[in-house]
Amino acid sequence: MVGRARRxxxxxxxxxxxxxxxxxxxxxxxxxxAGVAISIMFPFVLSFLAISGFFYGAEISQAVFLFAFPLSGVFALSVGLSHRLCTQPDIEETPEMVIHALSRHRVWVQAIGVASIIFTSFWGMFQNLRFSSLFF
Structure with missing residues (x-):
């Protein structure tokens, strides 16, 4: 929709x-x-996953943490953008600002995604090499 609106x-x-x-x-x-509840519960769940995964060695907790932590950054970006768009008084008259904001948001979400995929891949390879049966 952004490309069609731009064209x-x-x-x-x-x-x-x-x-x-x-x-x-x-x-x-x-x-x-529900902002207060989300602000309390999500960091609690993230810290539980981080401690149980990286301190106690539960691999499923590591995987869920490595998925949920970047997702929390994307959620924070989305909430910030929605707040900015909802408080803008003349947003209907300036579609260029909306197009620019959505494009910048997409770039940041993709950057977070690429960084998390790279880090998770390296972490997975490190775990595979660490527990590999090839090196006894």
Whole structure:
């Protein structure tokens, strides 16, 4: 939708702004209602997974932590973007700002994804080499 809005403009850009605002208001409302609970529970779960995985050696906890930790960064970026979009007074008149914000958000999400995939791959290879039966 962002590419079509950038190329064609007009109704495509208006549709992009409208659907972005719907999703931003939805996420902003979720954060307003359950933000305190999420802020308490998610770090607790992450620290439990980190301690049980890396200190006690539970590999499933390591895997879930290496999946959930970057996801928390993506969630924080999404909440920040939704807050920025919901508090912008004249957002409907400036689709270029929405296109730029969504494009920048996509780049950051992809960067977090690439970094987490690379780190998780290296960690998995390290674990395979560490517990390999080839080196006795």
């Amino acid at each position: 064609k403009g007009g109704p495509a850009a208006a549709d992009l702004v409208e659907i972005t605002l719907i999703n931003a208001r939805r996420l902003h409302g979720i954060w307003a209602d």
